[in-house]
Amino acid sequence: MEQLSRNSMAMNRFQEPGFLLVRAQEGDDTSRNALIKKFTPFIMRVASNVSGRYVRLGSDDEASIGLIAFNEAINNYREEKGVSFLSFADTVIRRRLIDYFRKESKAQKVLPLSSFEDRNDESGEDVSNRLEIRQAQETFRIENEATDRRAEIVQYDKLLRDFGLSFAELVEVSPKHEDARRRAIDVARLIAETKEYRDYLKVKGSLPLKALEKEVDMSRKTLERQRKYIIAVTVIFLENLEYLKEYINKV
Structure with a gap:
């Protein structure tokens, strides 16, 4: 009975995020996949917050970008910097999604690259980061709307003919x-x-x-x-x- 208890504790330890992270950084793909699966809800939540809408796994580009960014965070995280892994992953996901919004809206000249300086409000949230997200979302929306209008006019012209x-x-x-x-x-x-x-x-x-x-x-x-x-x-x-x-x- 005692042996079963020790085995159970060992198995639980192997599933802990810290252990999975270390193993993933050492090249263990099984641990990497387990870590990504464990935090997929977290990834979708961050992606949804940045996108301003509910992001669905398997159907939205933002979801795929979030997963790729989380995988990137696994590779680049260093504990000695004094930041938790999830905080680091949150920042990486946000940055990659902002880059995606810039690319899709062709707004590189409108939105300058951000260094994500640590300028926090009372809630602890990075103000410059939050403002840039809003700007990227708005520019992306305007560009999408202009594209949709052009497509609608082309469709309308065909119908009129x-x-x-x-x-x-x-x-x-x-x-x-x-x-x-x-x-x-x-x-x-x-x-x-x-x-x-x-x-x-x-x-x-x-x-x-x-x-x-x-x-x-x-x-x-x-x-x-x-x-x-x-x-x-x-x-x-x-x-x-x-x-x-x-x-x-x-x-």
Whole structure:
């Protein structure tokens, strides 16, 4: 019984983070993998905090970067520097994620390299580190949004061509007066929300003028004159084009 107890204590010691860290630094891959597995929740938590959203293992780049950074921390940690391993790993993960945000947002000129100086607030958190993370996140978000807008416009242009229209000619066909634009947008929204009308548009490629004339406060002649604009706006609603719909809703 005593022998079993000693064996159990020995096994537990082999699973302790400090022991695993030493063995991993000595080249034991089994200990390295065990250490990474043991602290995967910690890695995901740090990555999520830096990213400002929940990071999922196996589906988010930030998760992979966090794991690689933790592995790097194992290689480079030195106990004599007086910092705990997890604090050191936290800093390495944050630095690698910031580098990732910089690269993705192409913001090297906007965000200078940081030396991560030890300027702490009352909570003990590095203020310069926290500020740089926020800057990187914001620049990354803006760049992503600009990319998404460009992609949406390309998609929209392709959709318009099915109706013999193009994104470039929308300026020409747009009603000049605000009230007229607003009424045309209301007609487009009605078409998108009415199955009979949107089916007609998809099949015929034109407006159901006869039916619309009876339902909206707009003459047939005006409907015909604003046909291209109404179809173009209807496509935005039908395809739920987020950025273009945001612009239309402001009108």
